[in-house]
Amino acid sequence: MRAFVIKKLSHPSKISLSIDVPEPQPGQRQVIVDVYSAGLNFFDILQAQGKYQNKPALPFTLGSEFAGRIARNSPIPKGCPYKAGDRVFGASQGAFADKVAVDWERLITLPDNVPFDQGAGLFITWPTSYEALVGRAELKPGEWVLVTAAAGGVGIAAVQIAKALGAKVIGAAGSEAKLDVAKRIGGADYGINYSKPAWYKEVLEITEGKGVDVIYDPVGLINDSLKCIAWKGRALVVGFAAGTIEKVPMNLVLLKNVSLVGVHWGAYSVKESGRIPVVWKELLDLFASNRVKPVTFTEVYSLDEVTNGLAALERRETWGKAVVRVNQENPAERSKL
Numbered sequence: 001m002r003a004f005v006i007k008k009l010s011h012p013s014k015i016s017l018s019i020d021v022p023e024p025q026p027g028q029r030q031v032i033v034d035v036y037s038a039g040l041n042f043f044d045i046l047q048a049q050g051k052y053q054n055k056p057a058l059p060f061t062l063g064s065e066f067a068g069r070i071a072r073n074s075p076i077p078k079g080c081p082y083k084a085g086d087r088v089f090g091a092s093q094g095a096f097a098d099k100v101a102v103d104w105e106r107l108i109t110l111p112d113n114v115p116f117d118q119g120a121g122l123f124i125t126w127p128t129s130y131e132a133l134v135g136r137a138e139l140k141p142g143e144w145v146l147v148t149a150a151a152g153g154v155g156i157a158a159v160q161i162a163k164a165l166g167a168k169v170i171g172a173a174g175s176e177a178k179l180d181v182a183k184r185i186g187g188a189d190y191g192i193n194y195s196k197p198a199w200y201k202e203v204l205e206i207t208e209g210k211g212v213d214v215i216y217d218p219v220g221l222i223n224d225s226l227k228c229i230a231w232k233g234r235a236l237v238v239g240f241a242a243g244t245i246e247k248v249p250m251n252l253v254l255l256k257n258v259s260l261v262g263v264h265w266g267a268y269s270v271k272e273s274g275r276i277p278v279v280w281k282e283l284l285d286l287f288a289s290n291r292v293k294p295v296t297f298t299e300v301y302s303l304d305e306v307t308n309g310l311a312a313l314e315r316r317e318t319w320g321k322a323v324v325r326v327n328q329e330n331p332a333e334r335s336k337l
């Protein structure tokens with residue numbers, strides 16, 4: 001099978017597709033999934049260079065998020081509710097390949113109304129934004145929310161979830177084109193370009209001096225955002241896409257009765273696994289209601305273009321979820337399942 005194999009740690013731009021790789025060997029509780037689409041993540045770039053917390057032994061296949069079907073030759077472990085051909089999405093090391101092995105308990109059924117390209121970017125992105133806003137910030141209808149990187153993967157999900165929950169949303173991004181995406185596709189009420197100095201003053205103007213109740217920040221803009229947070233505001237620390245881990249002046253936290261709130265969705269499987277099905281049930285209900293919709297970047301990459309997709313991500317050119325279409329659905333093959 002084809003796979004984007006890392007044989008030696010290096011920047012992904014120096015790696016090309018391997019075409020004759022043995023199929024993955026499933027473990028005891030694992031199934032094999034035929035990958036149709038895979039999500040591109042910034043951490044893939046780090047992992048290829050050995051700079052990410054999760055460091056698989058060499059050689060390993062890059063890629064994590066995927067959507068596809070349970071393979072025809074897959075073992076079905078005891079208790080596994082899936083059968084060959086079922087549509088699923090999930091995350092497992094090695095998603096940039098024709099097939100991936102994955103613990104069946106970590107799979108979720110892909111709703112019929114969600115295409116594989118959209119399904120490929122759900123597993124990490126959407127529960128992160130949902131749990132941040134609902135579980136951690138306890139967002140209420142009518143509250144003001146500021147989302148940074150509002151056109152990015154987790155950002156545009158946060159914009160849509162906040163709107164669906166009845167909040168008023170200010171999307172902030174680094175270019176006018178991305179602000180347009182955050183408003184037109186994400187549904188943000190206002191857009192602010194944070195490449196301008198003192199951009200937070202615009203937030204205060206929009207909120208008539210009150211400031212925002214919730215900050216959702218995957219970039220590393222907490223310090224600037226605290227200048228436009230409301231009394232008793234909650235600032236969600238989601239990520240550091242800009243590459244710097246900020247030091248926060250604690251007097252700002254004290255003066256406005258602010259809560260700094262972290263969210264690490266990946267840790268829920270170890271720390272709070274009971275919360276995961278609750279979040280997914282509520283999210284899948286939201287998808288079914290069509291009040292939110294996964295957003296994918298217009299350019300879809302093929303498996304031999306993984307490098308191009310990761311380069312576009314690194315250059316901040318993408319919006320929504322950038323996706324690799326590993327295989328096109330073949331109706332003739334499907335009927336044999």
Ligand SMILES: NC(=O)c1ccc[n+]([C@@H]2O[C@H](COP(=O)([O-])OP(=O)(O)OC[C@H]3O[C@@H](n4cnc5c(N)ncnc54)[C@H](OP(=O)(O)O)[C@@H]3O)[C@@H](O)[C@H]2O)c1
Nearest residue numbers: 128149152153154173174218238239240241242263264265
């Ligand atoms: N806490 C969690 O559980 C969790 C879960 C998933 C992801 N995350 C983190 O959230 C962050 C965003 O993830 P994502 O999937 O939404 O990524 P993404 O789709 O690549 O979006 C990131 C956005 O950040 C903005 N940005 C600002 N400065 C940047 C810089 N120097 N380099 C790159 N981007 C920059 C860019 O938007 P503009 O061009 O508009 O500035 C970019 O589009 C990442 O740090 C990720 O690790 C955390």
